[in-house]
Amino acid sequence: MTTSASDKAGILIVDDMDENLIALEAVLGPLDQQLVRAHSGEEALKAMLRQDFAVVLLDILMPGMDGFETAANIKRLDQTKDVPIILLTGTDADSDYAYRGYAIGAADFLTKPFDPWLLRTKVNVFLELHRKTRQLEAQAQQLRRRLIGDRVTPSEDRFVTIAEQLASTEMLLRGTEGSEAAELADRVSELERAVEALRTEAHR
Known part of the structure; x- marks a missing residue:
């Protein structure tokens, strides 16, 4: 591709x-x-x-x-x-x-x-981390747009809490290298499920 x-x-x-x-x-x-x-x-x-x-x-x-x-x-x-x-x-x-x-x-x-191969390998690690960071940032932005799009409900403060957790996860990712990025991706995925659960509850 x-x-x-x-x-x-x-x-x-x-x-x-x-x-x-x-x-x-x-x-x-x-x-x-x-x-x-x-x-x-x-x-x-x-x-x-x-x-x-x-x-x-x-x-x-x-x-x-x-x-x-x-x-x-x-x-x-x-x-x-x-x-x-x-x-x-x-x-x-x-x-x-x-x-x-x-x-x-x-x-x-x-x-x-x-060694050219060693340099390319090291640089490629950071390129991959950058790509994962961008993906998680896009996912976080998508979740934030969902939160902003919801009408005001008694559970709105809980949505705000989840948004703050997402922002915190982004900050952690920016300071992380290597395989820990995958663990943070899992955390974002868990937060997404939590947001969906709150959205369902708020619209019952």
Whole structure:
């Protein structure tokens, strides 16, 4: 099945050297997702405020705002704080680079030259998580529309409670990686059944 442009997740690649950006594009091209370049931390932040990204690949050693500072700024903004960051650096990196990256909130850390298959695999994990997040958000929005569409009843406050639970589940999902996303999907499914039960009760 062909993926439409609107369905493609954005991948932001950040490096001050064009040859490194070209290499990343060659490695990630088979994933058939939208690749957006940024040559500096400042460009990366502007790009992230303009559109949604599933993952950011961020070089550490850049002039001006380096990768650590850029990652810290990404995690500081509400709009971008949940976007996973993979930090990239050369083989001559200081031994504490990985510790500093994880302390800032980076999701992963790779040393150049990296294995193309490994990089694609790691990025694909975050693409899949992003896809599941979007699906659950759409499901939550659908349930909210159902709640708003109901006429006012004595059980309306109970509908509001369920809506709040859905919002809480979304927040948990945004901070979750890997297989836990499936568990949260089950929670949303349970909430949907609860909403339907309340709707039935309210309209008797």
